[in-house]
Amino acid sequence: KPHIHLQIQISLFGDDDRLIVARDVTRLTQLEQMRRDFVSNVSHEMRTPLTVLNGYLETLLDSVDDVAPKWRRPLETMNRQAGRMEALIKDLMLLSRLETDEHQMDDEITDVRKLLEQICQDARALSGDRAHQIELSIDDRHFLYGDEGQLRSAFSNIVFNAVKYTPDSGLITVHWVTDRDGAHLSVTDSGIGIDPIHIPRLTERFYRADPSRHQDTGGTGLGLAIVKHVLLNHDGQLEITSHPGEGSTFICHFPRRRITESPEAA
Ligand code: ADP
16 A cells, blocks of 8 residues: 655644644655666666676777777777766665665664774875875774764765865865764865855755866765765764865764764674
């Protein structure tokens, strides 16, 4: 039997009066589900042909000496663009999984110290010759109830963005702090910054602060949408502040009940 979805709003007036409004959102919920299924199916269907294309492109590039010189540049471009498409499909699939998987992940414990150390190391590799200075500090309470894979996607998107949007040899600091309110991951960069008018919309899919500037960063445009969903799944919140031309700070807040003292405390 199909479910009926109702949205109920209760307003209080004075001591006794109440206004209750019930809205039937069944159709809306169904459409939303259809959209998710569609995106998920399309990404799945596109993955196989793309894997085949990529396989042949890699083989051709491995034996580039056998390829006529005039085809080398086009081959490299095809390989790069196919790589972008692969990243896009991977992110789309991850996003559909995150949207359907909105369950509580209370019994898994993630060692945030280990996770952030790995992510910063990957970020240094991504920076390479661009020589960003990446600093990491973590306080003693660094175990979090939550899904390690999801947290890895979220945190690495934020840290890699800091590298992408910060000029060469810029400073990036990654701090994990806990206090009475909970745990907070803050990532600050000395990069190009974001005009405040864009900030409220940054977690929308494919929203970009300034499309013309971002042609070469190689992002999928889905990174911060992924961050938002991972935080939703972990009762967390994202805070973004920025000064254009000076840099940005992205903070992930987690409630206190998500922190645990030791990896065994489940
Ligand atoms: P993208 O793949 O384009 O980086 P994201 O969803 O990760 O997509 O980010 C959305 C947009 O937010 C980016 O296109 C960029 O305009 C802006 N942005 C994200 N992180 C930063 C940052 N650290 N500094 C400046 N702009 C940023």
